[in-house]
Amino acid sequence: MLFIGGKWRPASDGRVIDILNPATEEVIGQVPNASSSDLDDVLAAAAAGFATWRRTAPAERASVLDRAGRLLLDRAEAIAATLTEEQGKPLEESLAEVRQSAEYFSWFAGEAVRSYGRLLPTAPGRRAWVERRPVGPVAAFTAWNFPASLPARKLAPAVAFGCSIVLCPAVEAPRTAAALVQALADAGVPPGVVNLITGDPPRVSEHLISSPVIAKITLTGSVPVGQTLVGLSARHLQSLTLELGGHAPVLIFDDLDPDQLGRAADALVRAKFRNAGQVCISPSRVFVQEAVHDFFVEAVVERAAGLALSPLANARRRDAVSSLISSSEANIRTGGVQPEGPGFFYPPTVLTDLPPDSAVLRDEPFGPILPLLPFTTLEDGLEQANAVPYGLAGYLFTANTERADAAIAGLDVGMIGLNEVALASAASPFGGVGLSGYGREGGTESLEAYTVATAVTTKGAP
Structure with missing residues (x-):
């Protein structure tokens, strides 16, 4: 070989x-x-x-x-x-x-x-x-x-x-x-x-x-x-x-109607849990504007709960995911329990009510972990999104052009998706900033x- x-x-x-x-x-x-x-x-x-x-x-x-x-x-x-x-x-x-x-x-x-x-x-x-x-x-x-x-x-x-x-x-x-x-x-x-x-x-x-x-x-x-x-x-x-590494933030804005929020949840869950979350540009910190937070969380939980995922790559990765979740001090809305039997499988896990110093928000999860948190204003959302030393990818979902332009300008990352989660192509530069x-x-x-x-x-x- x-x-x-x-x-x-x-x-x-x-x-x-x-x-x-x-x-x-x-x-x-x-x-x-x-x-x-x-x-x-x-x-x-x-x-x-x-x-x-x-x-x-x-x-x-x-x-x-x-x-x-x-x-x-x-x-x-x-x-x-x-x-x-x-x-x-x-x-x-x-x-x-x-x-x-x-x-x-x-x-x-x-x-x-x-x-x-x-x-x-x-x-x-x-x-x-x-x-x-x-x-x-x-x-x-x-x-x-x-x-x-x-x-x-x-x-x-x-x-x-x-x-x-x-x-x-x-x-x-x-x-x-x-x-x-x-x-x-x-x-x-x-x-x-x-x-x-x-x-x-x-x-x-x-x-x-x-x-x-x-x-x-x-x-x-x-x-x-x-x-x-x-x-x-x-x-x-x-x-x-x-x-x-990456620790991609997602901003979900409150100008989206229920149908648009549902489509955003579809895209987010699909992007997060493909390859069991082992994707460097995977959405891994989701910030949802307060007015639509509860609705969006339920939409994500409903979609994630029924997914059957492929295995993690090895036992080290599975153990790292399990350790992050057990130390998160979060409300586990779905998943969070390692299944019995052969294979390095772990279920899709959605977390809410995390303390701001949770390791899940600080360390790249590189697995099927999706934390969701509320934010108030655009400035608050950007502050939370940029609070880690990683800067590979970031995502936002909004129907408001002015908000979109401001959020794109404010995200400190190398690649951005607006109402879109597919970023990589041969014609597009791939890379990040910071760590x-x-x-x-x-x-x-x-x-x-x-x-x-x-x-x-x-x-x-x-």
């Missing part, structure tokens, strides 16, 4: 890590635990791959990505089945994720030929321009909650703009990422351009980042891991893109993330 220099191979010392099905807790496979020798090999492969790929015409890079995207669509059902088995989300969600990954490949195929620089005004007899050059070999670390789309969001721009990449997927769900790498290999990406490593995360990250071969680091993961990688990058001052990280992936902003600007000034012969 290690993919180094265009070839699949086991770990050099034969060590492996078990992969569990989170719905049954059964071992469904194993993944290599890369050795130091394997990591040295992948660094050498990435350096060689970059030397070739950076000189490859953008049109050829685009063709490879386009072919890989079409291969993903052809293989979508099989990849989705693997994704569901190792990560746990419903098959319908897995299939949508694989198709979104194909969209990243095809969208960045178009961007590969649009990595424009610019001409600069100069004095007579001189010329000056800025060109975009690939940043270099990339070390990419991805989380387990979206094992197809998170790797795709890093693979696609790296390949498009001439970088080589060492992809390090989460060991909980690595086979999905391997399917993406295989699609790129089958599409004709040269050896060493795309590589895949699995193993003990702290050891792998320290080994890769300590090497001067790696020019860029991109992480989708937790805040503590992001802080660790920032420290590791200090020696060689690598470029960093960090998409870390949610910095830098953007997706959209034309990826050009800045995966290239460097080189300024050139010329004049005639000396």
Whole structure:
């Protein structure tokens, strides 16, 4: 399962890590635990791959990505089945994720030929321009909650703009990422351009980042891991893109009528509990204006109570969710009890009447926990919404344009949904502020993330 220099191979010392099905807790496979020798090999492969790929015409890079995207669509059902088995989300969600990954490949195929620089005004007899050059070999670390789309969001721009990449997927769900790498290999990406490593995360990250071969680091993961990688990058001052935790606020305003509140509740419950709440942009703190608070709470409880959720990713996540709820000092309106039997399941849990210092309001839940609280004025709602150090996503539901504009201006987050909960797309920049990280992936902003600007000034012969 290690993919180094265009070839699949086991770990050099034969060590492996078990992969569990989170719905049954059964071992469904194993993944290599890369050795130091394997990591040295992948660094050498990435350096060689970059030397070739950076000189490859953008049109050829685009063709490879386009072919890989079409291969993903052809293989979508099989990849989705693997994704569901190792990560746990419903098959319908897995299939949508694989198709979104194909969209990243095809969208960045178009961007590969649009990595424009610019001409600069100069004095007579001189010329000056800025060109975009690939940043270099990339070390990419991805989380387990979206094992197809998170790797795709890093693979696609790296390949498009001439970088080589060492992809390090989460060991909980690595086979999905391997399917993406295989699609790129089958599409004709040269050896060493795309590589895949699995193993003990702290050891792998320290080994890769300590090497001067790696020019860029991109992480989708937790805040503590992001802080660790920032420290590791200090020696060689690598470029960093960090998409870390989120604790997304939602503002529900009192200008909505009962039908509109019902539709908002539908959207909120759907967004909150997909993938069992294991989504970094998941709504996780809901502030409801006082006049409609009780009505909206009942609407949410009614919709959440009947949901059957997919499992959490592992026992650690289930225990963390259970601990947050037990310490919340809240009124548990539905859920809150871990079911018996195999699998890391936890029911949708709606909380009200929380004390302002509750850990649920401070710490990212990353699970099926939905707290609802009242607010009075717009200013009060924004103060509560911005009261945490995270700033990834935020949502608001209102029919009043003036309120919407003021709330959008006042939310300190990187992405905002107005009467909408679907934020991620290939064409849109994804990222946050504060402890949610910095830098953007997706959209034309990826050009800045995966290239460097080189300024050139010329004049005639000396």
